[in-house]
Amino acid sequence: MGSVVLLVVFFAALSQWSRTGTGEGDQIKTVSAQATPSTPPALDVAQEERRRKRLAELKSHFIEAKDEFSSATVIRHRAFNRYVNYNGTTLFVEIVRIDVPPGIAANTARIKAVKALKMISVYVSEHDWIFQESFTVKVGDLQLTAKGKTDREVIFGGGLYETVTASLEDSKAIAGLIMLAQNHPMVRVRLMGTSYQKDYTLRLAHQMAIAETAEYYELLEGADHT
Numbered sequence: 422m423g424s425v426v427l428l429v430v431f432f433a434a435l436s437q438w439s440r441t442g443t444g445e446g447d448q449i450k451t452v453s454a455q456a457t458p459s460t461p462p463a464l465d466v467a468q469e470e471r472r473r474k475r476l477a478e479l480k481s482h483f484i485e486a487k488d489e490f491s492s493a494t495v496i497r498h499r500a501f502n503r504y505v506n507y508n509g510t511t512l513f514v515e516i517v518r519i520d521v522p523p524g525i526a527a528n529t530a531r532i533k534a535v536k537a538l539k540m541i542s543v544y545v546s547e548h549d550w551i552f553q554e555s556f557t558v559k560v561g562d563l564q565l566t567a568k569g570k571t572d573r574e575v576i577f578g579g580g581l582y583e584t585v586t587a588s589l590e591d592s593k594a595i596a597g598l599i600m601l602a603q604n605h606p607m608v609r610v611r612l613m614g615t616s617y618q619k620d621y622t623l624r625l626a627h628q629m630a631i632a633e634t635a636e637y638y639e640l641l642e643g644a645d646h647t
Contacts, residue, residue, distance in 0.1 A: 551614030553613070
């Protein structure tokens with residue numbers, strides 16, 4: 422995937438999501454934390470207030486878990502848990518945040534934290550591995566394919582658990598594509614393995630959770646680059 426095309430998809434989707442909201446009557450407002458020189462101070466303050474308000478609204482939708490040794494915090498939407506989507510096969514996305522110590526932050530353009538958006542494709546089965554290597558997400562006539570780090574394990578009870586974790590670039594692009602799905606209720610996913618492939622429809626609750634996670638990620642980016 423070309424990096425320019427992927428980022429255009431992500432930010433175009435984020436812009437549309439910000440304008441149209443969730444479809445449940447809530448108007449989602451995503452604004453830049455960085456004002457341009459021509460932005461009037463009063464407008465800049467109003468934008469920052471909207472950003473802070475939206476951050477507060479979204480925060481209750483997420484769970485944070487911090488690793489005391491690595492200083493990494495994993496932020497995951499409450500709609501996700503490890504074994505989900507009927508037999509467990511789904512897509513989920515999480516934010517991984519690593520705090521920057523104050524002494525270092527002073528020399529890094531006042532960056533308070535470094536974050537990554539991680540899209541993870543999960544396949545769960547009671548019997549057969551597919552040896553998943555990549556996955557494709559299709560919304561209407563648009564589709565994107567991602568590869569990444571693979572992992573396989575046998576879970577409690579003898580089930581088989583496979584994941585592919587996409588790169589930051591691919592994670593942003595696919596999250597952006599799913600955000601566009603508010604006008605296309607059918608998000609189709611194809612898991613491609615060395616043994617065979619599996620197709621399924623992504624649950625609406627997980628579509629919404631992915632869209633909110635992508636929005637939350639962008640809002641946190643603004644908060645940590647001040």
